[in-house]
Amino acid sequence: MPKITYIIAGDIGGTNSRFSLHRFGQREPLHGHVYANEVTVTNAPDYHHATLKPYLELCLDEVEEWKSLGEDAIISQVQVVACLATAGPVKTNNTVFMTNMGEGGQSIDGNEIEKCQDGLLSVVVRCKLVNDFVGQGYGSLDLDLAKECVELMPGSIEKIDGFGPRACVGAGTGLGVCFLTKSSLSPGLGYECYPSEGGHVDFVPRDALSAELWEYLKEKHGSDTRISVERVVSGRGLADVYEFLAMKFPDRVDDEIHEEFMNAGDQKGSVVGQNSAKEGSLTRQAMELVITDYGAAVGNASLEFIPTGGMFVTGGLTPKNIGMIQGIDSPFMKAYLDKGRLRPILDTIPLFAVMVEDIGLRGARVCAEREFHGMNLSCG
Incomplete structure (x- = not known):
């Protein structure tokens, strides 16, 4: 059975981190949330994982179709393709160091997120990092x-x-x-x-x-x-x-x-x-x-x-x-x-x-869907 595919878009700025959850192919989000980095970074020394971990847990608590499945079923039946638009230059190895985040900056590693098998993070089959203004650029195409x-x-x-x-x-x-x-x-x-x-x-x-x-x-x-x-x-x-x-x-x-x-x-x-x-x-x-x-x-x-x-x-x-x-x-x-x-x-x-201040999220969703199309995955 093909897994159910969801998109997570993230806009990781120097002050706030915005996330949204989408069914594949659907523009309107099922869920969205904004984290203050001053709080999130302070409480997350392993930040290259924590960008997504608290948001996945929040979706399990608040998204009806995830709540009805439960964590075990989500882990076995769901796959997530994520794109994080990040405020820093993205390296060719899918990592970024964000100089404007926290004391001394913070790194995010998309490869580590993909490899992680810790609970809900195991559903993330792809985590593509793009510069935050790549997200803004694609998001500008979505403006009225x-x-x-x-x-x-x-x-x-x-x-x-x-x-x-x-x-x-x-x-x-x-x-x-x-x-x-x-x-x-x-x-x-x-x-x-x-x-x-x-x-x-x-x-x-x-x-x-x-x-x-x-x-x-x-x-x-x-x-x-x-x-x-x-x-x-x-x-x-x-x-x-x-x-x-x-x-x-x-x-x-x-x-x-x-x-x-x-x-x-x-x-x-x-x-x-x-x-x-x-x-x-x-x-x-x-x-x-x-x-x-x-x-x-x-x-x-x-x-x-x-x-x-x-x-x-x-x-x-x-x-x-x-x-x-x-x-x-x-x-x-x-x-x-x-x-x-x-x-x-x-x-x-x-x-x-x-x-509007969500065009980075809009662009990250577009990037995630483009990424999925380039992967050899089935979509439920």
């Missing part, structure tokens, strides 16, 4: 542009070239970049997504204050010559930018917010973001600096890829700060369009802000 996105350049939906390259740039815990292309010989096969470490290109100061920030971050991170743009355009970057401003302008520090910031641990960026609405505040200025450099980074990527199939601004910072991103006069768009002689090229590129 009219309902789940905001056009940042007017008329973007009508401008889309169905054969042109696409790209995603997204700021969250870190800064991610990917691009997608169709084969000119076989466009019917659809888009293929490619990872990038474009979030680690050099940060370039835009004014005197940014130049001081650049010097501050070089010293903080122990670099003599450079820092990456991710050191500014990310949740952790936001915390560092605020820290710099608080040092430079001590008379403008709000003592209550600053105390909350100092006690926030890995959530310092969230504290700045949650307090960024107040005009004239340091938290507001920090957010405006980050969003300005975010726009500049997306504009740079648009010039690099010329994504006439669409540039998608993703990541957790995007929907939370759409007021600073949307509109030609916003800090984001001013920096995005500030490209000198090549400014007219940006008028040809469809530009969208993605307002």
